[in-house]
Amino acid sequence: MIKPVRHVHFLGICGTAMGAVAAAMKEQGFTVTGSDEKVFPPMSDFLRGRGIALKEGYCAANIPGDADLVVVGNAIGRGNAELEEVLNRRLAYQSMPETLRNFFLRGRRNLVVAGTHGKTTTAAMLTHILRSGGLNPAFMIGGIAEDLGKGASLHDSETVVIEGDEYDTAFFDKGPKFAHYLPSLAILNAVELDQMDIYADLAAVKKAFGLLMRVLPENGVLIFNADDPNSREVAAASRTKLKFAAGLGPAADEKSRATDLHHEPEASHFTLLGTRFSVPMVGEIYVRNAAMAILAAHHCGVPLDVVQRALAAFRGVLRRQVLRGERDGVRFIEDFGKHPTNIRETIKALRHRFPGARVWAAVDPRSNTMCRAAIQHDLTNALAHADGALIGPVDRPERFGPGAALDPAGIARDLNAQGRRAFSESGPDAIVTRLREITQPGDVVALFSSGSFGGIYEKLLPRE
Template identity: 50%
Template sequence: MSGPFLHAISGTPTAPGGERRHLRFHFIGICGTAMGAVAAMLKDQGHTVTGSDQSVYPPMSTFLEGKGIKTDSGFSADHLPADKDTIIVVGNAISRGNPELEAALDEKRLYLSLPETLKYFFLRQSHNLVVTGTHGKTTTTSLLAWLFQHAGKEPSYLIGGLPKNFTEGCRKQDGKHWILEGDEYDTAFFDKRSKFLHYLPELVIINNVEFDHADIYENLAAIQLSFRRLVRIVPRNGIILVNADDPSALEVVKESPAPLLEVGFGPNAGARIGDVAYFPDRSEFTLFGHRFTVPLSGEFNVRNAAMAVAAAHFYHIPLETLAQGLAAFEGIRRRQDVRGVKNGVTVIDDFGHHPTAIRETLKGLRHQYPGRRLWAIFEPRSNTTRRAVFQQSLPEALGEADGVFVAQVAALEQIAVADRLNPEKVVSDIAAMGKPAHYSANADTIVAGLVPLLQHNDVVVVFSNGGFGGIHEKLLQAI
């Protein structure tokens, strides 16, 4: 590694006052949400930052411009700064063949992944709380960051969504804690380990461990191996909070060198969630002998809230302060997010793209909208749901709704027919349950088919991890 880099990460003073040495960074793929946020944090620390991306447009282009970060549109070797000590940050979406990456490799430039950049330049000086699991990461991370913020601890945070209590999903603040959403997806083209292995955790939350990311993991055992690796790097003076009701999660912590706290509903939980009550606008529960209210629906969100409370309590935040903070949580965009109400029909946007998340979201919406007819629209768009992995479990999950529309598999030409999800079969399996179910190729045909079926007081929830052809606005205009 180059001299400037070693000076920077070691904190070696290079001038009176002990400030770190000024560095130059270039981000390949800078317009990703996390990439842009970390680039801005480095710029705020006084470093020179440039970047490039295939598509440079608002709001990220405006945000970067406001920070004084020069950003080139498209990828070219000419975009690399001439200074050979520039640290190249390579985004997760960048692969071999990218002209800037190829030039950096040819010239033996120093390059890092985004998680490595966080580790070296931010996380080595802080106490890091890492939230992991197949489901609930974004909600639990947002809750935890807000509880610390409400308690006046000014945490830094990295969240894979936009919490409504904050103005952005990633921010460097003055407190000593970093709260990070720990993704099990791979790090970069050159590092196929999970991102969360770079985050130097002092506290880890493991919400649940299920099969997902079929494009990089062969089976559940492969995912469990990655979580075991995370468990091994938690220091002895740290702690792991694990879902006491998930056998797969309990399996990965069996040989933990760090203390464990099992959080859950069952009798074996060290921190037991009790006296749960659900209301249209909130859920209530008891933990550590204290009553909590969270303005979210369903069992999954109660568990997410309990995990966040237990983690914050480990850092001696008083239970009453945590209760006040929890009650003031405003939620996250694209998590049961009401996009509009038109002629008595409520349209909701949700990021859910795994059968478990879909099922639990629908159950939560039953509490939130009691007695109302619930329609589910699903776009198979993630790398896993486009495959046949969930052919059996998707009908069971979507069957929690009163009626279902399933769209065509996104980018279906990328997956062989034998490996591809069959949405028509999903629909026929739901219809066999006695529920209205329809296959319709795209947003326009779904809107045309659904709107004549809607009645006053119906609730429509759209499940997609993409834009889905602007279906929410099209529905609201057509109703």
Template identity: 45%
Template structure:
């Protein structure tokens, strides 16, 4: 039988089940460019990724069916959102086809022999990996990259260049599990030469029982860093510090504390910009918040390790335009600012609101929150969430996503959350209907107000719909 291994030259057919994920689509296109015959399927292909794949000449089957699978020998890539019961997954198993996960495909086909920089942590992965990628791009290093968002400077979240011209690969490393058949964290597949750990908190309550399980996964990652590599840890995070004590590779702590090897000095936030000093050099970014200063310091430290000149790093950060859905301003119609943000963990919400409070001063600040992630829709954050909204003047809580799939005592209680916020002196409401949220905001909002929408999903298109309503009034 011919080998179907991703690095093999024998079999050149590959099928992606769940092809319309950002990473799956980018890798599928790269495999096509490398001479493979690529097909794929997805439940709901939609632009822009469906258009991108069509332009690459990759056919997509609508919906999942055993008929979608290639009749002849092929390698099957199974997306991590799929599980037993999916008709294509069942057919793969019944036919005993060779299958793999996307992280393992990356490892065997794209990452071997290259300088892999893996950016991890509970918060800030997307922003830090975006900054780092842009620094390498600006320095004309032609990096390949895989990012869980869309950096505005790059216009796409993933790009895999020819290894002959692209020796560096920058990957956002997720601790979430790899696939239904491989419960290890995705990032353990990425052959890291340099690892960044921004911070460690409890998250992903659907697959981790406690913080110790998460730390164990990060510990496994650090065991893979070579002795000539580098580990950059948050020097102000006790969990990162503890992990560093057992790591076999060189470690540098990055942070504000006096003990940090790369100490962040003279931080400031002013008029929508933040800055700091590191390596006796001043850096500035067009983003607010202490968390973004930390993100930038990590990116600077990693780029410095690869000998990118400090003036080049300086100029790259000055020209960094941010990431879509990370404090992204959608409109300023009628003097009302609408901001879209991916935040869904209490710490991320708190840090983002603190940065926006610094930026907008005494403006009326509204926070709209959709409990949608697998952790935020559970009761785990019931006591933490009220304090996360401390810098907001008004808070609206939307419906708990997929609430019927959780037992009542297991899921977040939005009414209790609102009562907790009211007891803190906040103006707070629970409104499961997005239409009614928009109607209420139309009555409440005044020129000068700032609205930030927190969700790791679409919140039923709330940001775009509210923006359209405001613009229609002009």
């Protein structure tokens, strides 16, 4: 007999997605509790403000006696005291994506934005455009969009925009999260080798994205990146009858191709669907993201003139080409930079944004992909687009076997051989010292990190 669900407990509740789902379930009338290894603002304040009881640290006693369902975050593994208690008591448990599907996505129009790159920005653009068009979509995005003010809102709406994460779902489900999201429309951006802690090679990545094609229904819609051969290959497996091959190049459908590109320091301009669009972000990567968001919004019924105005007003996503400040005439740009492709495209975009300026790239190798020797060649080639580069030490190199970790000194050596000024540094303090030695007024420094870069901005920029 299936027991009615009244009390839901979340393991790892302070993650962005977990917290959003927990808050939404509380709003639906469920009793919600949760625990996490670290409980701190702003998420702790957000959850407690909604009446959700939190426990810091994991122990068996945290599992309520009347819990009907336990939602297990994907960072929770065997050996966790609460998970072991759940298993020992034979309690009902499921992953966050399953919970999202079962309680929020069934029967709705779900727009799933996937791909190695551009997920967050494209999903934020699409959500912003749909809101401007009066559709008021629910959304879950893996970043904070300036226009939305938060990463998620699971209010009651016919339409839901979801960033489709390819990372694995839970300790018991190693498939990608997006396989659970019941897409009616899917956006597939570029497909590359990433998340190298769970994907051994590009074939494994393609297989994972192939799952999204397998769950997209025949009456669904697929918008894919026609400029990327891997995306084209994955999209070919979809059984959906309505496909849009979007992009800038000849592989794109004529009606789905962005043309007449023009970049200015503060915006990119292009034509699509017979309409001239402007997006206040610079670079081809953002034009491609915008093109897919436009096609999706237009398919959902938003008039092109509304799309045009909304896109022109889009304010972007935190940690994507954000000007953090200026000191002694040197401008410092923050970017997420979790993959060589992101770094290459951002450097190219900064050439348009700051014409004539010297562009330096400082890299904090932190993500599982950025720390590995497998991306040595690609990262070197990406940094060659800058005038000079500074590479910090690999985060926790002991995770990798001999020869498996990125070699920052080798990258600096190769770049110097190509005529670039490049330095392998011992950490953020050394990077700050070096930047003060080599930069001059008018220079631009792009700082790439998926973490905090060791508090480097507080060291680089004057205090107000």
